[in-house]
Amino acid sequence: MSERTSLVIAGSYWQIPIIKKIKSMGHRALVVNPYEDSPAFPYADGHLQADIFDFERCLAYCKEQDVSAVISDESDIAMPVVACLANELGVPSLGVESARLFTDKFMMREFSKKNGLLYPEYRMCSSPEDAIELLQQIRHKLIIKPLDSNSSRGVFIVSSEEEIIDHFEEALSYSKVEKAVIAERYIEGTEFTIDGIKTPSKHYSLAISEKKHYAHNNNIASELLFAHTNTKYDYQKLREVNDKFVELSGLPFGLTHAEYKFEAGNFYLIEIAARGGGNLISADIVPFMSGVDNYEYLVNCSFGYIEEPDFTVPAKYKNRCAVLKFFDTPANGGLVKKIQGCDYLESEPDIIRYKFNFAIGDIIEPAQNDSKRIGFYIACSENMDKLQTVMQTVHEKIKIVLI
Structure with a gap:
């Protein structure tokens, strides 16, 4: 395949791994982001410093640079932009309608309802009164969240009219395209993530995690355990x-x-x-758990090389x-x-990546949304016993000492 x-x-x-993959496949990777010091800029072959929602500037840059694929990963807000740019350029993408379905929480609920899939009671809300009406109707605590935001911003569990009134405007402020909030019955049960890959005719679910959450905020994940x-x-x-x-969604190809x-x-x-799971789930964990080079497939499809491989997870990966x-x-x-304890994070082979989002001398506090977590590590092991040993050792050795 030519460049x-x-x-x-x-x-x-979070976009650095997909940029590296594109370049390793012999292609040029350009980037658009609004900040001069954007982390991905040094890894790209060129960049446009612009708001990703400045459609005309992004489109002009694409035409100027003869762009023939528009790609993103680990970013919900980017997907409608990807679809619209690709549509204008006449290159493959998830499609405008799929971009709406997979970013608009109300559309997800309506789609589930139409296709006989399970869903909690829900309501689109333009005012606190709409959410209060649902609360009175089902007599159960609700979760309210922006229609199309990400990173758990503006998400609140509410159980009274007063709490709805207190938090509604903040939830609304994070909704981007349509200023609305979705309110739905709060489900108390265990939460899971599941990452997959879509070919033209089939979807393969590749990696599942059971989630745990911080004690101070049950909307923010503290652990995703994959098996x-x-x-x-x-x-x-x-x-x-x-x-x-x-x-059933009609998604033509891509990661989920x-x-x-x-x-x-x-x-x-x-x-x-x-798109793939954030915090490098799609970049690091999904390929390890499944043996699937998901980024290679996404890049090839985005350039128009759309094939129908079998992505069934081989038996040799099933203990991972x-x-x-x-x-x-x-x-x-x-x-x-x-x-x-950072020496252990460096020396343990099963720890493939870690990051602290602060430096010595910084003031840290409990996270208020996903983007405010203070850091993470990713460990990948051949079996659960080894992984549990690594996790226990990290717990014992890594200490953040405060003044």
């Missing part, structure tokens, strides 16, 4: 539910990341995206396990004096 040019949206730390089986939950049933949604909750023997879709573990802020936070 061709792609545009990656956006240019944060192919679970003694408490039927992962095959979850795969079937997830595959059905995607295959979904969140489900378990209640009374059933898996309920919370939300689903036509992985964890995305977020570090916890000690006590209620404070000034960081030192970090102990």
